Amino acid sequence: MARMAGRRVLLAVPVLLLVTFGVFAVAAASPFDPVTAYTGTAGLTASQENLDQIRANLGVDQPFTARWADWIAGALRGDLGDSAVLRMPVADAVAERLGWSVLLAAAAFALAVLLGTAFGVLAARRPGGPLDRCATAIAYTLEAAPAFWLGLLAIWLFSLQWGVLPAGGLTDTASDTVTAGQVARHLVLPAAVLGISQLPWFYLYVRQGVGDALDEDPVRGARARGLAERTVLLGHALRSGMLPMLTLIGSRVPELITGALLVETVFSWPGIAAATVQAATAVDFPLLAALTVLATAAVLLGNLLSDLLYGLADPRVGFDG
Amino acid sequence: MADRRPVPFAAPAVWRSRGGTRRSTRTLRIAASAAVLVCVALAVLVVPPAVDLDQQAVDLPSKLLPPSAAHPFGTDDVGRDLLLRCVYGLRVSLVVGLVAALAATVIGTAVGAAAAALGGWTDRLLMRLVDTFSSVPHLLLGIFVVAMFRPGLWPVVVSVAVTHWLSTARIVRAEVLSLRSRPYIDAAVSGGAGRLRVAVRHLLPGVLPQAGLAAVLMVPHTMWHESALSFLGLGLPTHQASLGNLVQTARGSLLAGHWWPTLFPGLFLIVPTLAVAGLAGAWRERLNPRRRAELTL
Amino acid sequence: MTEPSATRPSTPAHPSADHPPLLEVRGLSVRFRMPGGRHVAAVSDAGFTLEAGQCLALVGESGCGKSVLASALLGLLPANAQTAGTARTAGTELLTADEAVLARTVRGRLVGLVPQSPAAHLTPVRTVGAQLAETARALTGLRGEAAARHAAGAAERAAYPADHLDRYPHELSGGLAQRAATALALVGDAPLLLADEPTTGLDRDLVEHTADELRRQVDRGRALLLITHDLAAAQRTADRVAVMYAGRIVEIAEADRFFGDPGPRHPYARGLLNALPERSFTPIPGLPPELGDLPAGCAFAPRCSKSDGRCASQRPVFAGGTACHHPEGAAP
Numbered sequence: 049m050a051r052m053a054g055r056r057v058l059l060a061v062p063v064l065l066l067v068t069f070g071v072f073a074v075a076a077a078s079p080f081d082p083v084t085a086y087t088g089t090a091g092l093t094a095s096q097e098n099l100d101q102i103r104a105n106l107g108v109d110q111p112f113t114a115r116w117a118d119w120i121a122g123a124l125r126g127d128l129g130d131s132a133v134l135r136m137p138v139a140d141a142v143a144e145r146l147g148w149s150v151l152l153a154a155a156a157f158a159l160a161v162l163l164g165t166a167f168g169v170l171a172a173r174r175p176g177g178p179l180d181r182c183a184t185a186i187a188y189t190l191e192a193a194p195a196f197w198l199g200l201l202a203i204w205l206f207s208l209q210w211g212v213l214p215a216g217g218l219t220d221t222a223s224d225t226v227t228a229g230q231v232a233r234h235l236v237l238p239a240a241v242l243g244i245s246q247l248p249w250f251y252l253y254v255r256q257g258v259g260d261a262l263d264e265d266p267v268r269g270a271r272a273r274g275l276a277e278r279t280v281l282l283g284h285a286l287r288s289g290m291l292p293m294l295t296l297i298g299s300r301v302p303e304l305i306t307g308a309l310l311v312e313t314v315f316s317w318p319g320i321a322a323a324t325v326q327a328a329t330a331v332d333f334p335l336l337a338a339l340t341v342l343a344t345a346a347v348l349l350g351n352l353l354s355d356l357l358y359g360l361a362d363p364r365v366g367f368d369g
Numbered sequence: 370m371a372d373r374r375p376v377p378f379a380a381p382a383v384w385r386s387r388g389g390t391r392r393s394t395r396t397l398r399i400a401a402s403a404a405v406l407v408c409v410a411l412a413v414l415v416v417p418p419a420v421d422l423d424q425q426a427v428d429l430p431s432k433l434l435p436p437s438a439a440h441p442f443g444t445d446d447v448g449r450d451l452l453l454r455c456v457y458g459l460r461v462s463l464v465v466g467l468v469a470a471l472a473a474t475v476i477g478t479a480v481g482a483a484a485a486a487l488g489g490w491t492d493r494l495l496m497r498l499v500d501t502f503s504s505v506p507h508l509l510l511g512i513f514v515v516a517m518f519r520p521g522l523w524p525v526v527v528s529v530a531v532t533h534w535l536s537t538a539r540i541v542r543a544e545v546l547s548l549r550s551r552p553y554i555d556a557a558v559s560g561g562a563g564r565l566r567v568a569v570r571h572l573l574p575g576v577l578p579q580a581g582l583a584a585v586l587m588v589p590h591t592m593w594h595e596s597a598l599s600f601l602g603l604g605l606p607t608h609q610a611s612l613g614n615l616v617q618t619a620r621g622s623l624l625a626g627h628w629w630p631t632l633f634p635g636l637f638l639i640v641p642t643l644a645v646a647g648l649a650g651a652w653r654e655r656l657n658p659r660r661r662a663e664l665t666l
Numbered sequence: 667m668t669e670p671s672a673t674r675p676s677t678p679a680h681p682s683a684d685h686p687p688l689l690e691v692r693g694l695s696v697r698f699r700m701p702g703g704r705h706v707a708a709v710s711d712a713g714f715t716l717e718a719g720q721c722l723a724l725v726g727e728s729g730c731g732k733s734v735l736a737s738a739l740l741g742l743l744p745a746n747a748q749t750a751g752t753a754r755t756a757g758t759e760l761l762t763a764d765e766a767v768l769a770r771t772v773r774g775r776l777v778g779l780v781p782q783s784p785a786a787h788l789t790p791v792r793t794v795g796a797q798l799a800e801t802a803r804a805l806t807g808l809r810g811e812a813a814a815r816h817a818a819g820a821a822e823r824a825a826y827p828a829d830h831l832d833r834y835p836h837e838l839s840g841g842l843a844q845r846a847a848t849a850l851a852l853v854g855d856a857p858l859l860l861a862d863e864p865t866t867g868l869d870r871d872l873v874e875h876t877a878d879e880l881r882r883q884v885d886r887g888r889a890l891l892l893i894t895h896d897l898a899a900a901q902r903t904a905d906r907v908a909v910m911y912a913g914r915i916v917e918i919a920e921a922d923r924f925f926g927d928p929g930p931r932h933p934y935a936r937g938l939l940n941a942l943p944e945r946s947f948t949p950i951p952g953l954p955p956e957l958g959d960l961p962a963g964c965a966f967a968p969r970c971s972k973s974d975g976r977c978a979s980q981r982p983v984f985a986g987g988t989a990c991h992h993p994e995g996a997a998p
Contacts, residue, residue, distance in 0.1 A: 066501050071513065078517035192642035194593060196600045197616055197635035204628050269787030272740055273801045273850050274774020283800060284789045302506040309508055310597060324509065325601050328516035340505065340513055347504045362791055363834040384697070384748040385762065
């Protein structure tokens with residue numbers, strides 16, 4: 049298993065290199081002048097010498113391949129450049145915000161997996177029954193609904209109409225310290241919206257997997273042995289029926305990141321996804337490049353996690369070779 | 370033995386059934402989906418030219434009216450009719466979605482067919498490229514492309530297209546590989562035709578139905594993608610308001626407690642998506658009746 | 667193999683004075699509703715009885731409805747199946763019992779199933795031992811160590827090696843999988859065993875071994891309904907033989923009469939025996955009919971050398987141990 053993990057990590061290196069190269073190539077083709085982005089409105093009044101100086105400092109007078117090589121060398125030392133929009137080193141910005149994003153994503157993922165599995169099993173038990181039909185219709189609707197739209201409607205309902213949950217941010221506006229209780233209260237809505245936007249996929253996969261398993265011989269065998277319906281459902285149908293979902297759970301990272309980009313923006317959650325949108329709006333290349341690479345790394349890590357989980361869950365999978 | 374007194378032959382009087390019969394909603398689903406799509410087509414084709422009402426007309430006295438008979442969806446923050454705004458927005462989103470889906474299909478078909486037809490190193494290289502592309506979350510890649518080439522119609526189309534050609538490339542490659550093993554392809558090759566020529570003349574027509582189906586199913590995705598970009602302020606300029614722009618501009622009204630400018634553009638995105646998914650699901654059910662659910666939209 | 671200590675006394679329960687058989691099946695029919703309102707008659711008007719300490723082999727070609735009959739007795743038919751008739755064991759009517767009754771009192775407790783393709787009937791992601799222990803917990807109410815001991819006892823009675831309990835189903839050989847399935851069927855000490863094609867896919871040695879294992883369970887007082895297309899296995903195990911053709915039982919006979927002298931009375935049963943390699947090795951000409959489109963008369967008539975106009979138009983009544991207008995020999 050360790051060997052497989054090692055091989056996957058090695059294979060990730062060329063992918064990451066290629067992605068960073070692509071990022072720099074696109075930036076080189078871009079009509080945007082990084083100097084303008086860096087200086088903002090101040091650039092309009094700055095002298096040409098100053099601008100040239102900044103240009104040299106930023107290294108943007110060199111060809112993009114050289115800048116790419118510099119960036120890689122810097123990244124290996126932990127230096128990802130400076131963010132213009134956040135006015136701090138990119139590495140610090142990532143360090144400061146990554147934790148909040150992971151918290152949000154983990155809470156949402158846990159919610160999606162738990163609710164998706166529970167509803168999937170209940171729906172698979174009576175295919176075509178009222179619960180199955182309702183839950184499946186809702187799942188398809190949620191799958192089609194954009195996460196930002198769900199987030200806005202949730203804010204309207206829970207924050208404005210009912211006033212039970214805060215509409216965004218990490219803490220109350222009056223407070224300047226971060227307490228666990230406040231974070232928990234502010235986490236509920238974004239995590240619920242992100243989780244619900246991910247839920248249909250888990251629900252549909254579990255429903256399909258368990259539904260298929262219920263028609264197969266192992267479940268017939270379990271029934272014939274006189275096991276209770278609950279045991280048949282949870283100990284047999286779910287145990288084999290959730291394998292397809294487990295294999296693909298890590299491949300949900302891209303969708304999770306997509307959802308986080310929208311949800312963090314809607315709820316002003318101070319994570320890296322919201323920073324990505326800010327970086328894109330302000331054309332803050334160093335921040336955007338670093339976050340794109342970070343997201344790619346997260347996707348690759350998710351794929352690795354998938355394989356490991358599958359190997360652990362299914363005794364028929366061997367990790368040799 | 371008890372067997373020696375057999376029950377005389379008689380047709381069984383009572384049949385008992387354990388499972389109840391459940392009426393399939395398939396016909397209903399197909400009809401509803403088709404009706405929605407017909408409405409969408411009529412709305413985007415007929416309404417904008419036919420209704421002689423400038424959708425941009427600002428009417429401040431009637432701003433933010435809740436849904437009523439005069440304005441079924443209410444009005445927005447400058448008094449424009451939301452139903453009309455949504456129809457126009459749907460038209461913009463649909464055009465962008467269709468163009469992007471077409472572009473993505475062309476790229477995907479070209480890459481997939483080239484990979485399968487040329488094989489060897491080209492194939493491996495192209496498929497590694499596809500893998501690399503799919504390692505970057507789609508919306509993030511889209512955001513990056515738009516950010517680097519400023520918001521506008523064409524950067525959005527390009528951004529959507531470059532993130533959606535991957536599945537088409539995989540489908541086309543697989544399809545070409547399976548077609549290539551057919552005898553008439555061998556005949557063409559042994560007749561001296563070049564590999565690319567065979568691909569274009571003989572294989573491409575065979576994969577077009579598959580690629581076309583993938584393209585139709587891609588439109589909801591591309592529309593969704595465009596809306597997300599527009600919502601983030603990285604999409605279309607506001608004078609070409611798509612559904613995503615409408616939700617974006619409605620944020621202020623929402624925070625003031627007016628829900629309708631947010632709700633309806635979202636529904637305009639969801640309902641056609643469900644209709645496409647409904648037809649696709651029914652189609653696949655016909656191909657494979659045992660599957661009870663579809664995993665992809 | 668040692669004699670187990672935990673088995674029930676092998677005398678069968680005789681609940682009433684008039685001595686009802688352990689399993690009594692009367693007029694059992696199963697049909698499947700197909701799309702377009704068609705029906706497929708998988709089992710038609712089957713009737714037989716089975717006593718404790720006896721083995722009845724239900725033989726016939728694949729697709730004649732044998733396995734559907736086993737599923738019907740356990741309430742494991744798919745949702746589009748309809749049943750008619752009665753099947754009683756130990757005072758329980760199997761065909762009308764609801765799912766809760768079947769799960770709580772019938773399956774595993776009154777009727778144990780030794781399934782076809784045993785490895786496929788085990789959940790692949792759990793070990794044999796875990797599934798045995800789980801079955802022991804469910805059927806006996808024992809917990810923890812006691813349940814594990816009970817499970818180990820069942821494994822021992824089925825000659826399943828104790829050091830293979832931590833294996834996953836896919837790691838088992840065909841023979842071991844068969845023993846694991848038998849062990850699972852024995853956990854609840856059910857007085858009636860249904861063995862559904864237990865020898866399919868096994869090589870000759872294993873077939874004989876499995877047949878002998880099953881026979882040993884019968885000798886300990888269980889009733890066994892052996893469903894098989896393997897006449898050699900049936901001969902090795904059965905006390906009586908029931909022959910099924912196109913969903914109907916066409917002959918029921920004592921095994922020694924059936925396999926020896928005077929032989930079966932129904933032409934189809936004779937044909938089955940003659941098709942055996944060690945006999946004349948002549949297959950029955952033609953193919954069995956579609957169960958969705960059965961003829962009005964005898965279903966075997968198109969393949970039968972003795973058939974006449976009566977066979978084509980009139981379905982023979984089951985009498986004298988067979989359902990044939992032109993049976994061989996005299997009724998036993």
